[in-house]
Amino acid sequence: MQAIINRAKELLADGTVARVLGWKAGDLPYNPEPAYFETEEELKDFVYNGFCGANLSKYMIEASKLEGKTMVCLKPCDTYSFNQLLKEHRVDRDKAYIVGVGCKGKLDIERIKKQGIKGIESIEGAEISDEAETLKIQTIYGEKTLPYADAMLERCHVCKGKEHMVFDEQIGESKETKDAERFDEVAKIEAMSPEEKFAFFQSELSKCIRCNACRNACPACSCRKCVFDSNKFDSSQKANADSFEEKMFHIIRAFHVAGRCTDCGECSRVCPQGIPLHLFNRKFIKDIDELYGEYQAGEDTDSKAPLTNYTFEDAEPSIVGKRG
């Protein structure tokens, strides 16, 4: 973390960048927030630890409009999003000085609390630099420990790898966190009967409160105005009065980002109701991989996206029924 701060100071001092986009320490042990730093003085609050899960690439849309360059800290998975935004002309590469920061898996406070840990006072072991395999959590109700891996976000268990797809320089070591297959969850649902599938999604989606956090956090959902906010399709809906509407919203949202979604996992991270929204996006990714060849959005900036491409031999839609 100190290395990032030192570099940020240098870049600010020599005028390479006008500001730094990173994270600021919060008032609880686990709530750092995305923040801009414009002076050396402000950088005293800079923090980079296991709770810095937010994908900052989307902030670069606005930062690209600002005067001067922005030094942005991107984790390996965030760089895919940045590339995808670059491909869609939403961010300006020349306005970004990308520091690829290392990652040893990001922590999920919801998951920690789900394991019965409450009244948290301090957390040890969340620093990116230390080698701790266990979190030591001091609470009002006593000290608890938790293996680091048990506190990680879902997305870190199926990590795409710790390589930055785009960067100006890299700071910090990474640690491999992948210990599960990315499509296993999807395959499990695919294997269910239609009734089970329906019941599963019904119970998950009925929690949706249409707060739009998934959409607003999503780097692929970068529309100036979402179709669900405009009256272009007569689809503007602020809340669901019927269970159908969440389905419509989430299916169309997933469809609109199909072939563009990098599977960064922000949607699931930010959902206040813990809906596994990545299951929608990942289903499309799995289908695309299987039907049209492996494709990872954000891996590059010039390949044709699967939905703006075709081959003469593409599968017919009837394959859906045949795959069983």
Place this chain on the structure above:
Amino acid sequence: MPLENKEFKPKIVAFCCNWCSYAGADLAGSSRLTYPADVKIIRVPCSCRVNPMFILRAFEKGADGVIMCGCHPGDCHYSTGNYYARRRMTLLFSMLDYIGVENGRTRVEWVSAAEGVKFSDTMNSFVEKIYSLGENVRLGDLRCKQ
């Protein structure tokens, strides 16, 4: 056709591209090839004009089946439209299957302007399928069912 449930009259929306399938439907008409009146056709310039939102919208408003017809791959009036449509619909249908919507409520069929017979056969078999599946309860808005 087996009409076990006499009460059930399905609503079926068919999107047909102007150049092939709509003409195929016209040919079915002028050849007096019958298919059930449950099918209502919407004319679009090309199958690539069919937005997945239209399909979900139809289900929302109470449709029991949605079918999309376009030119055969390679014959699109706009060269490539149906290739894009094919990918879009494949993914959409796969997603509907994934969330537990019965297979067969949606279909894509390529019907040329010369295939009046295929058009009516397709509609007959699709309607039959929808009758066998019964009312669409998983994808509709309850307010439209009242």
Place this chain on the structure above:
Amino acid sequence: MSSQKKQAELIKEISGVNPLKCMKCGKCSATCPSYNEMDIKPHQFVSYVINEDIESLVNSKSLWKCLSCFACVERCPRDVKPGKLIDAARQVVVRQKDQNYLLADEIPELIDPDLPQQLLVSAFRRYRR
């Protein structure tokens, strides 16, 4: 499914070859060093699989005459690769001999001294695991 059909399917599965892609150019036969030793020629292998006459195939001399030099695999313009079909047919025979795989101890007495060394090597390369 008849057993012949099953075996044909199995050969296709093992080899990963779609024999229908063959355009009968004969380049495989043209390129084969063991051609004259064979009763069923490499290009004919394809039609035997298509016609599901696996019995003739597995009983042919050719099956064991192929050197697995893969010249035909290399040069086939249609991705049909008769060499792989032959390889797959051999595997079918091997699997038919019940329990699938040989034990190392059983091998010496089964070796025919007339078999080309290359075949042995390629066979082991293929069937280990």
Place this chain on the structure above:
Amino acid sequence: MYKIAKENLSALFQLIADNQELYLPVKSAGQTNFAAWSKEAEVDLDTLKTVKSAKDAFFPQSEGLYTVKKEGKKMSIEPESLKEQDFVVFGMKACDVKGLEVLDNVFLSDPVDTFYAARRDHGTIVAMACHEPEETCFCKVFGIDAANPASDVAVWTVGEDLYWKALTEKGEALTETVKELFADDEAGEAAVDAEKEAIHNIVEKLPYMNLSLEGWNGNALSEKFDSPIWEELYKPCLACGTCTFVCPTCQCYDIKDYTAGNSVSRYRCWDSCMYSDFTMMAHGNNRTSQMQRFRQRFMHKLVYYPANNDGMYSCVGCGRCVEKCPQALNIVKVVKAFQNQGGEK
């Protein structure tokens, strides 16, 4: 003071539900929210905070107002009926109960919101003292006592038992219908007092307990409104509505029409001042930037509302926004930011 063993709670719920609707925290797909009780429902009284507050029971996220039907050229209007059935909300916490007071000031003052009023009339609240308050709680800052919820019935958990005390007439009436399941336990007072003290002790240790609201009041309008701090604060905000929708006191709604075949139903649904189309009018929007929208939310909670309600804040310190904001922004950080700024000046 009555007592009931925790293991007998399902019988209690059954008995309440025999006569009226019962809403209580239910765990579904991993999350605990208020929902109607049923035999199959997985009741969860251990989770301190439901994701959404119990606000839905009185002010649902979406609620029909009336339906217009058309037959031929004839039109008819059918208003949605008001709540007529009594219901019980079990398991609210002191902060949520206070939240209702905030809503009351809005909906029950003239012109009275009849839909809300009907629900308030028919609802009985059984609130639980907070057995183990958490680090995100700061209700004390707003003068709320987590150990003594101001509800119709207050409930305390002590060991394997639940202590029950009616505080209002409604509470008494409810108690009458379920008394058969209770044991009288006057000695319970002591146990409850011990629990209260334990709660108070924990509350004192919470990190936000000493949050100072100095300078935040109905008169602070221009000073706070024009502060440059907002420019810094809002930046990470994604403009989602999470804070609004989990908040027990947010009361803004939008009115929408839904066309269903031959009828149009008009309904209202929660709206969020964080949304770009909040209070969108024909000419456009009166708050054009996210900074303005962000500021609106906190100014409303800490300045505008107190200005109109005798200094009462429209935040109850439940801490849900602290927990749920995707980018870790919240009202505490806002208050602290102004405090620090003040210190530097």
Place this chain on the structure above:
Amino acid sequence: MQRIGVFVCHCGSNIAATVDVSKVAETALMEPGVVHAEDYQYMCSEAGQAKIAAAIQEKGLTGIVVCSCSPRMHEATFRKAAERAGLNPYMVEIANIREHCSWIHKDMEEATKKAVILMRAAVAKVNLNTPLQAGESRVTKRALVIGGGIAGIQTALDIADAGYEVDIVEKTPSIGGRMSQLDKTFPTLDCSACILTPKMVEASAHEKINIYTYSEVEKVSGFVGDFTVDIRKKARCVDMDKCTGCGVCQEKCPSKKALSEFNRGLNTRSAIYTPFAQAIPNVPVIDREACIKFKTGKCGICSKVCQAGAIDYEQKDEIITEKYGAIVVATGFDTINLDKYDEYAYSQSKDVITSLELERVMNAAGPTHGHLERLSDGKAPKEIIFIQCVGSRCSDDRGKPYCSKICCMYTAKHAMLIRDKYPDVNVTVFYIDVRTPGKNFDEFYRRAVEQYGVNYIKGQVGKVIPQPDGKLLVQGSDLLDNRQILKEADMVVLATAIEPNPDVRKIATMLTASIDTNNFLTEAHAKLRPVESPTAGIFLSGVCQGPKDIPETVAQAGAAAVKAIGLLAKDKLLTNPCTAQSDVLLCNGCSTCENVCPYGAISYEDKEVNDHGIRETRRVAVVNNALCQGCGACTVACPSGAMDLQGFSNRQIIAEVDAICR
């Protein structure tokens, strides 16, 4: 709110016998916006149209629904009728209650119900219709032909003969193309140069044709009727106006080691050169890579010997900008690279040659002056083997998946010519299939076999092995006799696959013309519009569209010319108003729509926008209405709904869906 009139047609008894037309009209009056409804015997008749006109004027209708036969039948009729009565023609919608209703249903109640729903959907749509105006764009009466081979020359001549100016842009120093390299042509065996040269002369002399040789297209902008093209005229270092074409410079040039492109690298040429004797223009160019003056600064002999003083070492590339109404692509082909086919020993032996090289060997102006000899030792061959389908019909990545189409015929030609001129030479052809569809083609092939005794063997060659004595051992199979063949040959000729000129990809990108996976330009419709690109105003001539022989190429060249003439003959182009439109306030500028547009109709501009008080410059999509054909692919690709299609808007289609599901 619209004021809509609904007109229900009986179509005699065609509709009225199964649909209760008066009930449809009555029900229509209940629909929102409908102020008038009537039914009539024949709506399309003059009397019927008069009723529509009268209602428009009397009731002040703003939209019309005609419930009748298919819109494919009478939409245009009713639109014109509405227009005559003063209503925008695009405010008319048809409910198809004949083909889609009365003709396929028997039960009157059922059919009437369906007719009502179809009417309702049409009314719902018209409620959202907006008046549309067909746009106009001007046509520049000048055509550009890219490529100066036989395809380009023929197209240019045909267009010029119709009275329009044509420019030909040719990359090499002379027009003539591949055909100029051929010796004889099948199936008539006339000399290629004898039939091509007059065409070249005619083109160069034509007052309407302007030829830019040694030039390349650099940039294309604009759209159908109004293209602007930058042409780079590469520095020739020879003044075209002064040069007399005497050829002394080439004779005296001391640098003679450059490989002759025209002779496929089989011999050499001077650094200052014209590719061949009949080149047009007959003006040499200096090859700067080979020229001693350019390499060392010393020499300058050509300048000294040039009487006309035409040599100009200082000459620079020149950019010419010109406007065109139509562009014809005629970029032709080349043979594929054989590096991946090592089994045929092409790189190992000089005596393994391609068929195009054989053309040069057989040609009197070629490296051997027309004598058939081995290029390794100059000896006369006794045994020649031809191998077919080298690189054609290959599904792996070494070759091309398609049939090159011309090889069977030219191999028969070569075999025949050799047997004719050198009867003692044995000729063997290894083939997979002999494909000879075409007038007199099979007869030609049979003559090679029957009259000239060419030995055709069905089976591919597996390997060519150069022997120490210089012979070539060919190992092939005879599939009909089921035997493997080992045969010694003196020469092996490979019928090498052809591929589109490698430059075509660059050109297609500039033109936004689509291209298939094999780099052939795609036609607008495989059957019905074979010489047009999907991009309006771009036409295809010759092998750039797909393998073809000379007569086919010439025929296509003429067809492309006719299509171009048809375009140039118009003063103005009326554009279909049902085009896509982008809402600048919603557009993200993400380029997704651009990627699916088959017509290159979408481009991006930085535009000042005022989004509810926020003023900023945004990258937004702009649709060129002259190019857009209205397919709607972009509208679905656009996630924000910024792209919409006029006449088939999102809201219109949704209104139809809602009406049907009601």
